[in-house]
Amino acid sequence: SQQGEEDPQALSIQEGENATMNCSYKTSINNLQWYRQNSGRGLVHLILIRSNEREKHSGRLRVTLDTSKKSSSLLITASRAADTASYFCAFTSYNQGGKLIFGQGTELSVKP
């Protein structure tokens, strides 16, 4: 399957702790993007990392990409209750045009 796989499926932490979510895939990718989704609404774009990049930061978010292991991770530092949401990785692969292939998502719960 081309679908991405995310781990863990669910994560529950206390406010102030860090949250790490992982994504694995099986094909050669062009880029990988992370999205947040609150309560089944639209997807909010967080970060895009290209296949020739290894790490990107945006505020409290850090994304890493290891193309040799075909995996990516999203780290949220100093989590807040407002970070509670589902997080999805999605990638575009070569010869597949611009379609995004999504993982199943990680459901993050941050308790105050």
Next chain:
Amino acid sequence: DAGVTQSPTHLIKTRGQQVTLRCSPKSGHDTVSWYQQALGQGPQFIFQYYEEEERQRGNFPDRFSGHQFPNYSSELNVNALLLGDSALYLCASSPVLNTEAFFGQGTRLTVV
């Protein structure tokens, strides 16, 4: 600058009916993609439009069709609705292929 807008936000249809969902892309974006997200799953790619033509299509039956207008807005049509078509339908736009894709808030379709 308005982001991606979708209408309607919610819709209830009867099995066998037809439905049309609408999407206006983010300003400056000419590529529009549609995704179906079943409850608890990651979004699945339906098709992508560029320059008013269907550029790429996912594994969806011909009951799913679309259109892109000269102003880059797009419609998703689903004929002969089945109960299994109940889902969140998401529209995404991007300025060019393999760049950040921005999503609308989605249309929640319920087929009864």
